[in-house]
Amino acid sequence: MELKFYSPAKAWTEALPIGNGRLGAMVFGRVEDEILQLNEDTLWSGQPTSWECPDAKAHLETLRHLIKKGRYQEADKYSKHLMGPYTESFMPFGELRLRFEHGNLYQSYTRRLDLDKGMSQVNYRIGNVDYTREIWASYPDQVIVLHLKASEKGCLSFHATLDSLLRHKTKQKEKSFVVQGQAPLYSAPNHQPIGNPIRYDDPKASQALQFAGALTAKTVDGTLHVDQDGLHVIEATEAVLFFSAATNFQSFNCPPKASDKRPVLLACHHLKIALGTPYQVLRERHLSDYQSLYHRVTLHLGESAGGEELATNERLQHYGASDPKLIELLFQYGRYLMIASSRQGTQPAHLQGLWNKETRPPWSSNYTLNINTPMNYWLTESCHLEECHAPFLDFIGHLAENGKRTAEIYGVKGWMVHHCTDIWCQTAPSGGYGDGDAVWAIWPVGSAWLSQHLWEHYAFSKNESFLREKAYPIMRAAAEFCLDWLIEGEDGYLVTAPATSPENLFIAEEGPAAISQATTMDMSVIWDLFTNCIEAAQILKVDEAMVAQLQKAKSRLHPMRIGKYGQLQEWFQDFEEADPQHRHMAHMFAVLPGRQITKDETPEFYEAAKSTLNRRGDEGTGWSLAWKIGLWARLGDGNRAFKLLSKLLMLVTENKEAFHKGGLYPNLFDAHPPFQIDGNFGVTAGIAELLLQSHEGFLRLLPALPEAWPSGNVKGLRAREGFEVTIKWDNHQLVQAEILSHAGEICRVYSQCPLRVETNGKVLQTNRDSKGRVVFQTEKGERYFLT
Structure with a gap:
């Protein structure tokens, strides 16, 4: 199974991704001037800092008073008092460039991403010589490997260099070409281009992340030398290049050390080991590691509709969802991208997984928690990549540590986190100190949603040690926060305030507003957390008093309601939506990823959920389409899910972007647009939901099989x-x-x-x-x- 093209990539969204969770590259497959755009998963701007508003508790009381009085637009404006800085940004490492001496008059060109092997391959002919490249990222050996070969002796000559958009210098170190630099120290205000007033080698830059990358090679014949200009191979037949990189990132709560030599030492350490290992041994170690994960799941939906010899972008354009093999490819591509961007010991996959070329990436290429980052990880358990869930589960634990401080400042127990976060695990509202918008910045119940991932990891594995030692303490602390955060509403129910329904607005008397109380999403997320905590405590035979408290509070949560259109009501009152076709489906959490609304247990809300989806319509960004596919799967309508899958499987090119119109780029990256990887991960999870469900306490086999997949x-x-x-x-x-x-x-x-x-x-x-x-x-x- 492969992505295939017959010409080099012209744009980043045509290049092919490789990664080992820590190191990533976008391979362009160019002939005379090859480019690998590089990333390292800990290379972020910024540092650990304090981001909470010190007067948050007093501001919270004022905000709740405004909400109680129904002064919702005023509450939106007042919420800016709670906002901290924008999150930091994931940085591009740089580029590895190879300039070949064979010219550019090529023929018989192909480039592939072989999903079975986890490798990018480039083949072409110049004159009578066949040239091949095999490029992959090794998790066992922590290097990116490029195997270059010419079919005729002595016909391989090239020059390789490393470069970066960040402040850096290059040098020769023994047999390696090394780049050293420094990430920006500060987040960019108002999402403007970043400047950095200090030099990368200034001892005063004690808080800025430093990075290093190293490149080396070995050849079968010809000559090889390294100097200050790069790495040079002359008249060889075969060569293997090794690249590795590192930063001086220590942890989410530790500032980087000044003048730290570890990035260079670590990068060169990995190269030294790789250089001393036979190529075939490295290759077999990579295949054994990668295929042990990838080969766990196979999917066959039918015979090809044709066009298997077409380039992947042409196949997408001409056939789309009518080709079952293309859907299989998209499904497995999501699993491939997860293996490539999230491995044990790495950072979790962010908005772009592991790949980013911008110093000011869209939405900082950070972690947005009100759907996107959780959606990234829905596939890990159902699609048999549970080990790839580990970085996110660890990350949740880090957020819980920082979130305790944020909760204390609000005057409540437990831990909390809002919508946006970064490698430093920011937990206060991210909003440029008041420059942000309440509709996305003010979302205090992130800890409840994230805790679901800990429970799901247990539910799929039944690992009681994990539940006891890691999951339950974090879940319990999130439940403590919710118990303290909930207040009694005028009708006697427990409600949240402030509450939003990310990222939609309702029409209040004075106009559109974001903040109210007891949104359906808030209540559903807290119901889910309380339910999971009760079950966990009963399994572990602990916390009887806590269980009783949670059961009592759960029975008093503001209930879901059905609105005037027969829809699942989004807010505590039946407000009109500012955008009835909004891309977010926040109030549908109880259907997916939750388990509160099911056909057997809550038939009236099950039907109301269908009405909600019909009212929302079938348009949306890539990730929104993926969510709707999963929702229709949970609601038993495979044909409607397939219709949305057909919309997702549409070709988007760089020159025809339209915000909120989903689709796929030529390299099958999900188009928000711009690129967001959550749609790739979400559609893989959604396809799995069409074939198997188990959230109700039993197995449903083929619960929503589309008519288009008869066998x-x-x-x-x-x-x-x-x-x-x-x-x-x-x-x-x-x-x-x-x-x-x-x-x-x-x-x-x-x-x-x-x-x-x-x-x-x-x-x-x-x-x-x-x-x-x-x-x-x-x-x-x-x-x-x-x-």
Whole structure:
């Protein structure tokens, strides 16, 4: 399975991404002048700092008074008192450029991203010589590797250099060419271009992140030398280049050290090991590591509609969602991008995953928590990449540490975080000290949403040690915050105030406003957190008093309501939306990623959720389309989800961008536009939801199969309660399912048809519960076949 092109990339959104979670590159595949645009995941602007408003508690009381009086626009303006600085920005590392001496009159050109191998490949011919490049990022060896080869002896000559848009210097260090530099010390005010008044090598720059990258090579023949101008290979037949990079980032709460030599030492350390290792050994280590993750899941949705020999962008333009193989490619591409941008020990994937070329990236290329970053990680558990979830779970723990201080300043217990954050784990409202907008900056319940990821990791794995030692303490502290944050409304219900429904506005008497109380999203997120905490405490047999407190508070939460259009009401009153087709689906949290609204348990709200989606319409940004695909899957309408999938699988080029019109760039990056990776990750998760669901406490096999996929199979999807599931279907009917039990839990499967369950060649006695679900006890490590 591969992305394929017959010409070099002209734009960044045509280049092909590689990564090992820490090091990333966009490979352009140019012939005479190749470019790899480079990133390192800890290279950010800024430093740890204090971002809270010291008078937040007093301002909160005033803000609540305005809300209580219904002075919503005034509340919006007053909320600016709570805003801290904008977040810091993810920085581009620079470029690796290779200038070849063979000219540019090429033929027989192809470039590929081989998803099976996790490698970028470039092939072309000049004269009678065939040139090949194989480029990949090794997680085991922490280097980017370029294998270059000519078919004729002595025909490979090139010069390689490193450059950066950040302040830097270059030098020769033994057999390596090294770039050293410094990230900007301060965030850019008002999102303007960044300036830095201090030199990278000034000892006074004690708080600025320093970075280094090193490049070296080995050849089979020819000559190789390194000088202050770069790395030079002359008249070789084959060469291998190694690049590594590092910064002096220590942790989210530790300032970088002045004049730190570790970036150079660490980068050169990785190169030294790689240089002393045979190429084939490095290659096999990469393949073994990468394929151990990637090969866990396979998906077949039908035969190709044609055009498999076309370039990927042409195939996208001509066939789109009508080609099942293109949908399979998009599904697996999301899994590939997750492996490439989020590995154990790295930073979590941000708005652009691991890749960014701008010193002022869109939305700072940061972590936006009211949908985008959580959506990044929906696929990790269901699509069998649970190890890739680890950086985000660790990051949540870091936010919980900083969020305790933010909560204390508000005068409440536990921990809290708002909408935007960065590598330094900012937890106060990010808004340029009042330059921001309440509709996105004021969102105090981030800790409740993020805690769901900890619970989900447990629910899929049933790892009780993880629940006890890591998940539950963070979840419990988030619940403590919510208990303290909730106040009693006039009707006796517990409400949040201030509350927003990101990022939509309602029409109040005085005009559009963002801030009110008890938004449906707030109440749904807190319901989810309280439910998960209660279950966790009961599993761990702890905190009986806390459980009782949570149960009582949960019963008093402001309830969901159905509005005048039959829709799930977005705000505590049935306000008109400023934008009825808004891209955000915040009040649909209870459907996805939550579990509060289901067909069996809440049928009236289930139907209201459909009305909401119909009212929202089928347009949207890339990530919004991905969310709607997942929502329609949860609501059992595969055909509607497929319609949205068809909208996502549309070609977007750099010269025809229109904000809020989703689609895919030629390299299949999701177009917000501009590029945001959450749509790639979200659509992979959404496709999985069409085929398997387990959020209701039982398995639904093929719960929302589109008519466009009459026959197919999927192998290796994961379900809650520790099950791994393989499904085969034909003529829209289940043929067989295989369930591997990793935890020995009771398995419940919903089926309208009789199911025969076998294991080890024996037919099991099964029961049906009161709702018609087939129920059977499993043993850890055993496989069960359902026909």
